[in-house]
Amino acid sequence: AQSVTQPDIHITVSEGASLELRCNYSYGATPYLFWYVQSPGQGLQLLLKYFSGDTLVQGIKGFEAEFKRSQSSFNLRKPSVHWSDAAEYFCAVGARGQNFVFGPGTRLSVLP
């Protein structure tokens, strides 16, 4: 069965610092991978997605993620965090004909 883990429940970084949020998945076939962000009181917004091709994908708001098949990982990165990035981040895995499986989420706090 598909599964997604996000090892960090809560991360705190200073504004301007770099960020990496970890995501590991377990899936038998080639997965489709997604990162969503949930700002307080809001729904989920898609940051970026990977289906095939270049393993480094660019998303909105300056985020990027790298798919590493050998490590079953799809980590999210941002070179310089802004205070408005404080939110909860969810990694999800899907596949053709399959439903999404979401990770438990990582809450990001940003210090001024």
Next chain:
Amino acid sequence: DADVTQTPRNRITKTGKRIMLECSQTKGHDRMYWYRQDPGLGLQLIYYSFDVKDINKGEISDGYSVSRQAQAKFSLSLESAIPNQTALYFCATSSGLAGYNEQFFGPGTRLTVL
């Protein structure tokens, strides 16, 4: 205007009451989903529908039912609400025409069962 809307946005109810949460979409998608979000658990799939005549149970369907009234409308019902159904509920849509299933989410309904 939002592509996926949910009503109500907030609801407080009592144990044993019947509750309906509604979802509408203007994206023209054929697939719709209901999720429940609890802190530390991510999103869990309650029910999903790939078209008007197709309804499927998700991971946690017990205590819930759904109705797909039209392609654009998908309602979630709690027949007899209980306190552990207190959660944030999200509706989502996707297109079956695409080879992948990127999902688009509504703003959520916060439900409190006393």
